[in-house]
Amino acid sequence: MIAEDFVYYRPDSLPEAARLFSELDHEGDNPLYYAGGTEILTSARLRDLGTRALIDLKGIPECRLCERCDGRLILGSCLTLAEIAALNPWPLLTETVGRLADHTTRRKITLGGNLAGSIHYREAALPFLLVDARARLYGPGGDRRTSFDKVFDGSLHLGRGEFLVHLEVAEADLDLPGACVKKTRLDWVDYPLLTVAAVRSENGYRVALSGLLDRPFRARGLEKALGNRNESALGHLKKALSTLPRGVLEDLHGSADYRLFVLGHTLEDILSRV
């Protein structure tokens, strides 16, 4: 049971959402933006989040777009993972989000919610890390667009009162051969031991990883090592693994060494597929 009271707001427009946030923030209600609610509701059951106001963004049309426009695919932040998978505008993204949580929960988790979540996996980010994605944001300061990399370095960094409206990807990028494979400790439904997303462009492979470190990241060192045509396949991998940043996780899902072992054979499989 959620013990604390809060007021629920459902704005119809971007400016209304931002205005509500400013007002409620000013009044000391510590407002939170709300989409799928899987994190907010499950956390609120266990402790007082300190918020007295929730602003539901799902009623804002710009946050629910899934359309192609001017050579770009626009994905609204309040699309659920189940909707994205069903609409399947980007097969790599469908393959990625299709393994998050379970089906019931995917009908609630939103693209923006997964990126903004406090749980560190944020697997939905992986395909966007592999291409030149752009983000549209809105807040009390107004509307802005910027590259995805500028607001996401493993977690989302936004101004106070700002929220993600949508992500954009170039249509050409949608067709890059790619794959996303999730490995867990054992169970089909579980947090990742690690999730590997990769695409092959004309310049070589691009790889992004979640679950290996405490944040999802683009493994540029790995990509360089994989691109070296002078090495044998195994040599590639060994050298590639040695380029990974320190801080490989060691937790109840698995040890760091085991994660590296799993990464090795998963990369082998993905690269032969892609």
Added chain:
Amino acid sequence: MSAVGQSIPRREGPNKVSGAAKYNDDFSLPSLLHGALVTSERAHAGVFVDASAALAVPGVRAVVTGEDVDLLCGEVLNDRPPLARGKVRYYGEPLAIVIAHEERAALRGARKVRVSYRDLPVVNSVGEAVGKRATLIHEALGDYEVAQRPVAPEPGTNVADRARVRKGDAEAGFRLAEVTVEGTFSLPQVDHAAMETRSARAEILPDGRVVISAATQGPYEIQKLFARWFDLDPGQIIVNVPLVGGAFGGKAAVQLEVLAYIASRAVHGRPVRIANSREQDITSSPVGIGLEATAKLGAKRDGTLVAFELTAHVDAGAYADSAPRMARAIASECTGPYRVDHVKADVLVVYTNHTYVTAWRGFGHLQSTFVAERMLEKLARKLGRDPLDLREQNLLQPGDTTPTGVTLTRSQLGDPATCISELRRLLGWEEGDVVDEGQRVRSKGTALFWKTSTSDPNSISGAILTLNANGTVNVSTGAVEFGPGTKTTIAQIVADALNMDVGKVHVRMAVNTRSDPVHWKTVASMATYMIGRAVLNAAGEVARKLKEMATLTLRCPVEDLEIGDGRVYLRDDPSSYVEWKDIAHGYSYPDGDSVGGQVMGEGAFIMRHLTPLDPDTGRGRPGPAWTVGAQGVEIELDKRTHTYRLIRAATVLDAGRVVNPGGATGAVKGGMCMGLGYATREAIRYDAAGRPETDQFRTYKVMRFGEEPERYDTAFVETPQEDSAFGARAVGEHGVLAIPAAFANAVSRATGKDFDHLPITPEEIWKAAEGRA
């Protein structure tokens, strides 16, 4: 057509699947108050609780802390305060109850209770608990009252009890042995993970009645303990149990009921409800034991077992509860269903700063089976013998003795040899038990289980039958229905005993201790046996009374009569009969004059010939009979990734007589699924500070639909247990028992390595392959 042997769908099924069925926390009362628990955030610390801020929260009526309750509870040893007093011994231990007019207010109040901790060293494993200079968890161990003998705590240590079995002469036995194998094993604590979390309600009425409603397996146990702990007249304690949503032993523990009563007492007897969240159910309420053990098995070169030695430490967590009895169970059955003349077992109950334990499906037998069956597998490998052949060669026979010195009869043992031969057939054993397919290897692992009930020697049960005006029959028993279909099985036994249509037998689903006869507690898969016997007695009385009434109209002696299909009739001329409906509530003569009364019958049952086990040798009789079975698991292992696929799990169990094939198959399959969960993924884990890391289903992983093996196979052998109604043996819990061992044997055979620690994940297999184990 006989009801026994039919797959009658469970009687409460339509209510359960439609949502109409009511469980304990579905009931509401006028003026019900809500109690929220404040629980410890340290595994071991001195505590001071300041409830003043909580009392100021609107809606909060009272706060109860450990200072308000001077009581030590327990099942065998009274070592557990219902609310921590001055010290906490496990993360999640209840410290206070905040009582408010609604749940939200109680939760808000609970969050305002301030607890100051004075950290103590955390005893985070059995090894740390028994090590030199171990921190003592129970400094006053020597002062605790014994609730139920035998128990022998060792003050000045963290050992709450020690179970011993000494059969023959193990030292001499090992000298006779030509081959010896040794092993070290560990199994983690596990959660019951019942669908329904625990809950309890208590009310103290002005007329003196104490009314408890709880999701419990032991309403009469609650009645007995409350009378003792709170100095009450047991006749004034009424415990109600509706349908229960899964239990697996976890609801045999008495915990929330005490807290609800204490809370009610603090608010002048107003009814107070306490219900666990899932996190509380996993961390605050008791869990299943963990075990660490070393074992040695000696045999002749021809495979004949000679000697077995076991030293085991039970991780009982912070309080002992029923762990001493489980330690005895482990020691008594430690060899598995095999003839071993020389046995030495020492099973210690060890306190740690983990969540305390209670009964968990199998009552220690899953753990003892794991050790015994892994040892046999090691021996089979060393001798180059087929594992099933080796087991078959050493099976107990009628006339052999168990580790506790019981001389077995066929009735008591059943037929393990046929279980093995049936298992060979089910698994396709002759087609190959380890098949290398290049990158993959398929492997079959097998193991046998046996279990008796470890009941209290004075365990009782009863049944009351009453007839309705239309000749249908009501059945009142003290058994709780928590899922195995116990009530339906009982209806089938009544139906056959009275030669009537099972659809006309109405078994009460709920239990009320004031009106239903005592049933010891609904544990140990003993309901069918105990209530079955009580029902036969009661049915005998009903039959006699029906016949006596019938003599009034049929004008014949009682012995000429038979009953069946709602009639009493002359054996030599069935066309001469009277219907039950005309005599069930008395018989009226044509002139209106009436005689007789409602036809009723009662039956009582008590376990016979059971004895407590000798504290030094373990000699004694722990239960009326055994259930044996053979289980197998087939896996496919990927040698490159070290991941595996579950292909098949099979059980052949000697059920004595299968009362409800559908029900029995379901219970066994559910057990196999639970066993696979224990083998592959379930484990309660603690961090370095003794905090549970697995307090939700996100982290405490159980088998999901879709992760199960491609097929489950179940077969039953029927060797009657002669002192049970229709020969039926206990079957409810057994499907779980040997599955972890069978799985570990399959992985061990596939890899050539030893897997002696649960759970067995792909990482563990990788570590073994890399030599990192």
